[in-house]
Amino acid sequence: xxxxxxxxxxxxxxxxxxxxxxxxxxxxxxxxxxxxxxxxxxxxxxxxxxxxxxxxxxxxxxxxxx
Amino acid sequence: xxxxxxxxxxxxxxxxxxxxxxxxxxxxxxxxxxxxxxxxxxxxxxxxxxxxxxxxxxxxxxxxxxxxxxxxxxxxxxxxxxxxxxxxxxxxxxxxxxxxxxxxxxxxxxxxxxxxxxxxxxxxxxxxxxxxxxxxxxxxxxxxxxxxxxxxxxxxxxxxxxxxxxxxxxxxxxxxxxxxxxxxxxxxxxxxxxxxxxxxxxxxxxxxxxxxxxxxxxxxxxxxxxxxxxxxxxxxxxxxxxxxxxxxxxxxxxxxxxxxxxxxxxxxxxxxxxxxxxxxxxxxxxxxxxxxxxxxxxxxxxxxxxxxxxxxxxxxxxxxxxxxxxxxxxxxxxxxxxxxxxxxxxxxxxxxxxxxxxxxxxxxxxxxxxxxxxxxxxxxxxxxxxxxxxxxxxxxxxxxxxxxxxxxxxxxxxxxxxxxxxxxxxxxxxxxxxxxxxxxxxxxxxxxxxxxxxxxxxxxxxxxxxxxxxxxxxxxxxxxxxxxxxxxxxxxxxxxxxxxxxxxxxxxxxxxxxxxxxxxxxxxxxxxxxxxxxxxxxxxxxxxxxxxxxxxxxxxxxxxxxxxxxxxxxxxxxxxxxxxxxxxxxxxxxxxxxxxxxxxxxxxxxxxxxxxxxxxxxxxxxxxxxxxxxxxxxxxxxxxxxxxxxxx
Numbered sequence: 001x002x003x004x005x006x007x008x009x010x011x012x013x014x015x016x017x018x019x020x021x022x023x024x025x026x027x028x029x030x031x032x033x034x035x036x037x038x039x040x041x042x043x044x045x046x047x048x049x050x051x052x053x054x055x056x057x058x059x060x061x062x063x064x065x066x
Numbered sequence: 067x068x069x070x071x072x073x074x075x076x077x078x079x080x081x082x083x084x085x086x087x088x089x090x091x092x093x094x095x096x097x098x099x100x101x102x103x104x105x106x107x108x109x110x111x112x113x114x115x116x117x118x119x120x121x122x123x124x125x126x127x128x129x130x131x132x133x134x135x136x137x138x139x140x141x142x143x144x145x146x147x148x149x150x151x152x153x154x155x156x157x158x159x160x161x162x163x164x165x166x167x168x169x170x171x172x173x174x175x176x177x178x179x180x181x182x183x184x185x186x187x188x189x190x191x192x193x194x195x196x197x198x199x200x201x202x203x204x205x206x207x208x209x210x211x212x213x214x215x216x217x218x219x220x221x222x223x224x225x226x227x228x229x230x231x232x233x234x235x236x237x238x239x240x241x242x243x244x245x246x247x248x249x250x251x252x253x254x255x256x257x258x259x260x261x262x263x264x265x266x267x268x269x270x271x272x273x274x275x276x277x278x279x280x281x282x283x284x285x286x287x288x289x290x291x292x293x294x295x296x297x298x299x300x301x302x303x304x305x306x307x308x309x310x311x312x313x314x315x316x317x318x319x320x321x322x323x324x325x326x327x328x329x330x331x332x333x334x335x336x337x338x339x340x341x342x343x344x345x346x347x348x349x350x351x352x353x354x355x356x357x358x359x360x361x362x363x364x365x366x367x368x369x370x371x372x373x374x375x376x377x378x379x380x381x382x383x384x385x386x387x388x389x390x391x392x393x394x395x396x397x398x399x400x401x402x403x404x405x406x407x408x409x410x411x412x413x414x415x416x417x418x419x420x421x422x423x424x425x426x427x428x429x430x431x432x433x434x435x436x437x438x439x440x441x442x443x444x445x446x447x448x449x450x451x452x453x454x455x456x457x458x459x460x461x462x463x464x465x466x467x468x469x470x471x472x473x474x475x476x477x478x479x480x481x482x483x484x485x486x487x488x489x490x491x492x493x494x495x496x497x498x499x500x501x502x503x504x505x506x507x508x509x510x511x512x513x514x515x516x517x518x519x520x521x522x523x524x525x526x527x528x529x530x531x532x533x534x535x536x537x538x539x540x541x542x543x544x545x546x547x548x549x550x551x552x553x554x555x556x557x558x559x560x561x562x563x564x565x566x567x568x569x570x571x572x573x574x575x576x577x578x579x580x581x582x583x584x585x586x587x588x589x590x591x592x593x594x595x596x597x598x599x600x601x602x603x604x605x606x607x608x609x610x611x612x613x614x615x616x617x618x619x620x621x622x623x624x625x626x627x628x629x630x631x632x633x634x635x636x637x638x639x640x641x642x643x644x645x646x647x648x649x650x651x652x653x654x655x656x657x658x659x660x661x662x663x664x665x666x667x668x669x670x671x672x673x674x675x676x677x678x679x680x681x682x683x684x685x686x687x688x689x690x691x692x693x694x695x696x697x698x699x700x701x702x703x704x705x706x707x708x709x710x711x712x713x714x
Contacts, residue, residue, distance in 0.1 A: 002114060005146060008153030015145045019117070019138050027131045029102070029119035034142070036106075036115025045115065051122055054097055 002036045002043075016046045024048050031055065073113060076103045077132060080124035100125035102132065104139040109147045117142060168243075168264040171250075172199050174221070174257050188243075188266055190236035199262070203231055203245070217247055221260045224249045233264060242271040284357040286335055287342035295356035295364055299415045302366060311409040313376045315365040316422035317345060317383060320401045320434040322361035329396060336393045337400065344386040349379065364422075373408070373439065380404045380437035388435065401435035408439075421445075453509050455491065456502055460518050464490050467522055468690035471699065472541070472661060472683045475675050480700065482573065484541040484683060485523035486690045487515065507545065516548045517557055524565040524572060526693060531571070535700045539601060541573040549580050555594045562598075569599035575626065577605050585616050596621040603661065608649055618656055624680070625653045629664025632684070635673050643673060650677045 006012060016034050023032045030051040035044045047055055078101040081087040092098050100121045106114040117139040119127070162169050168185035170178045178196040191197055203214055213231050220227035228246040235241065243264040250259040279285075282294035290298070302312040319341060326334035338361065345363050346355045354366040365383070367376060387402040405426025407418050425440035432438065459465050465487055472482035489497040506512040520542050527540040548554050562569055574595060581588050581604075592602050603624040608631055631646045646662070653660040662674045665684030674682055691699060 001112070005108075005112075005114065005150065009146055009149035012142075012145055012149055016142065019142055023117070023119060023135065023138055026134045027102070027119045027127070028125060029100070029121045029127075031120045031122075033118050034106070034115060035118060053120075053122070 002038050013046070020046050020048045024050075072103075073105050073107065075105070075132060075136060076101065077127055078102070079126045082124070096122060099123040100127070102127045102135055104132075104135045106139045106142050106146070108143055108150075114143070114146060166265075168262075168266075170196075170199075170202075170262045170264075172260050172262055174259065176200055178202075179259070185264070188235075188241075188264065189233075197236070201234065202262075203233055217245075221247060221249050221257060224251060224255075224257050230267065241266055241268045243267060287339055287357050289342050289346065289363070290354065290356040292356065292358040295354070295358055295366070296415060298354050298356075298366055299418070302368060303409055303413065303415055303418065307369075308411055309370040311369050311411065313367045313369070313371060313406060313408045314418055314422045315367065315376070315380055315383070315437075316405040316407075316419075316426045317363040317365060317387075318403050318405075318426055318430070319361040319387070320403055320430070322400065325398065325400065329398075333393055333396060333398075337391055337398055340391045340393060341387055341400070341402075344389075345383055348382045348386045353379075369409075376406055376408065377437065377439075380406060384435060384437065403429040403434045404437035405429055406437055406439045452502075452505060456489070456506060456509070456511055459489055459491075460514055462492075464492065465515065465518060466490055466692070467519065467526065468692055469526075469540070469696040470683050470690040471688050471696075472681045473687050474681055475679055479703075480536075480538065481681060482539045482541060483696070484543075484575070484690075485519060485526075487519050488690075507547065510547070512545045513547050516543075516545050517561075519543070520557060521561045521565065524561045524567040527571055528565045528567040530697060530700065531567075533697075535697060536703065537571060538700070539571050539573050541575050541603065543575045543605060544580065546577075546580050549576070549588065549591065554591060555598075558595060558600065559598070570601075573601040573603055573623075575603045575605040578607070581616065581620065589616075589619055589621065592621045596623075606663075608645060614652075617652075622658060624659035624661055625649065626661040626663050627679075629684075632662050632664045632670055632674075633666075635670045636667075646673070647677060650674075650679055654678070 020032045020034065031047075031049040031053045033044050033047040033049075033055060035042060037043070044055055047053075049055060076086075078084040078087055081090075081093045081098045081101060087093045087098065087101065090098075098120055100123065101118070102120070103116045103118045105116055108114055117135060119131075119135065163182050165182065166184050168188040169182040170185050171180040172178050176199040178199060181191070181193055181196060186192055189197075189202065200214070203210070203217065210232060213229065216229075217227050217231075226246065226248045228244070231243055231245050232240050233243045233245070244267045245265075246263045248261045248263075249257045250261060252258045282290060282297075284291045299312070299314070302310075305311060319338075322334065322337070325337055338357070341361075342355070342357055342363065345365065349355050349365045349367070352368060354368075356364045356366070358364055365379070367379065383404060384402050387400060391398045391400065403426055405422045405424065405428070407421035407425060409418050421440040421444075424444040425438045428444055429436050429438040466489075467485045468488050469483040469485055471480045472484065473479070474481040487499060487503075489499075489502050491497050503512070506515050523540045523542045527538070531537050544554065548557070558572070558574070561567075562572065576588075576592075596602060601623040602621060603626055604620070604622055605626050606628040607625045608628050627646055627649045631649065635643050635646060650660050659680040661681040661683065662670075662679050663683055665671055665674065665682045665686045667686060670684075671682065671686060688699065
């Protein structure tokens with residue numbers, strides 16, 4: 001479902017990066033990401049991490065999700 | 067593991083203490099100390115994903131931070147929704163651009179604001195030079211004006227409209243289009259725009275027009291055909307105004323078949339074209355002229371008119387057709403016959419047509435090249451039905467024989483019988499012989515019927531003899547056609563052989579009309595029959611024109627005085643009895659036996675007895691009887707005029 005939505009969302013990736021940058025500036029945390037789950041698969045769409053986080057912008061099995 | 071699918075924000079300041087996370091491996095491994103996740107929910111309620119912030123150390127997220135995360139997740143949601151909308155819009159826009167239908171978006175004031183490429187292709191208007199809607203759908207004739215008014219009214223009322231309209235291109239040419247107009251309402255429910263979708267149906271309309279022509283017109287003469295004629299006739303007869311009821315002229319070219327047969331169909335077709343033109347020219351613009359088949363045309367003349375006008379028109383048509391036709395270097399002469407029927411209130415199309423057809427037949431029978439008005443005495447409806455029924459009557463066993471006794475005047479005993487055919491129609495009951503015998507002669511059924519009568523009479527007579535009833539001679543009438551076309555000698559031989567009846571118990575009655583056909587041949591045939599032992603009688607004697615000189619040459623055994631002479635005998639005037647007397651005297655001179663037919667009164671019986679007439683038959687003694695009744699009479703051996711003989 002998310003893949004279908006993203007297929008038509010040509011500008012969303014840029015927007016998502018901007019939003020994460022804004023969150024990084026305004027929220028006191030070290031790691032920020034946008035993710036979704038679909039059919040037992042956890043996908044990290046965008047990620048900003050200022051510490052040694054094991055997260056990667058990739059798809060993982062759900063049991064490895066955050 | 068943290069489940070990210072929740073629809074509410076999840077705040078975990080210290081993962082090692084939180085019931086959801088404290089036992090997770092990633093918590094224990096030190097990868098997560100605190101967590102803040104906010105769902106990204108789309109406008110339609112779909113959950114897309116989560117916006118998350120986390121630390122490897124515990125952290126107490128402030129209310130502001132939670133608020134920021136919530137707002138930004140909504141921002142992401144809106145961004146996704148907008149992208150979806152844009153994609154959706156783009157898809158639909160592409161569909162509109164790609165559709166072969168001409169689409170235009172038009173303001174309520176009639177200004178076209180957007181068109182697709184198909185519109186440009188169809189109308190010739192580029193996007194930069196768009197016309198007003200009125201230019202596109204013209205209203206410069208009453209029909210178009212009415213259509214335009216309908217469209218406008220529908221749009222103003224916020225209702226869609228669809229229909230076929232004649233539309234105008236930029237170059238002024240017109241084309242048929244199927245138009246759908248759909249109003250577009252704003253949020254307040256007011257019509258601001260409407261969407262116009264046109265489809266070019268010119269080809270379809272042309273095909274329809276062609277098909278309509280082929281279905282309703284004759285391609286040879288270009289005149290309306292039978293289908294259209296029947297439609298117009300029905301329409302004309304449904305008129306309530308008596309004066310407007312039409313006259314129908316049924317025109318047929320005389321001996322047209324000869325032209326086709328001798329000069330070929332090509333010449334025949336050219337002649338038909340010329341004839342059609344002349345009929346149409348003569349009939350004038352008020353009349354509806356059709357070619358309904360081969361060489362048959364109809365002219366439907368609407369009322370009011372008088373019969374003289376119709377007759378004059380018919381005469382003009384006849385004269386016009388009669389003029390020489392120059393066809394492919396041939397100068398052809400042909401005439402026409404016309405049957406005319408004038409409509410009356412409540413007459414149906416079929417009846418009017420049949421009347422005109424009957425009148426045409428009479429015009430043909432009267433010598434062709436003329437017209438005839440239908441009159442009631444021409445009507446022979448039911449005749450065809452009767453003909454068909456008669457053709458099947460023999461096979462269906464509907465014919466039966468009745469037997470009328472012949473009585474010997476000297477003994478009062480029954481000495482013979484005449485077999486008389488009867489038709490028991492399954493629905494109409496018994497049909498009199500004077501109705502069906504002439505019809506059978508006309509349609510060529512008298513031969514088969516005559517043969518059946520001969521066989522059945524022989525079979526029945528033999529059966530009675532086998533049953534031990536007194537043996538009698540059965541008389542059977544022969545028709546002219548049995549003599550002319552059938553081998554009567556062979557027929558009789560076969561009937562006797564097949565039934566086993568001895569020839570001496572069969573008598574054949576012939577009329578004078580048979581004798582005068584070919585007297586020598588008849589004499590020869592009769593001799594053959596007589597040689598077989600069969601008796602011959604002349605029936606209805608005195609009504610024909612047979613030469614008395616031949617009478618003595620004919621191999622006959624008896625004369626039957628026609629009932630019309632017997633009927634004249636009343637016992638009051640001597641001159642009424644003259645012919646009967648003369649016939650009896652003639653027969654006696656020629657040594658022939660005499661049978662009087664149609665004896666109905668005692669006076670007639672007395673007269674005939676006094677004249678020494680040999681035999682009689684008639685209602686005075688007995689009417690023709692069905693088989694069972696005749697058998698009873700035969701078995702009783704009753705003296706049929708015992709009381710009379712005493713007085714004689």
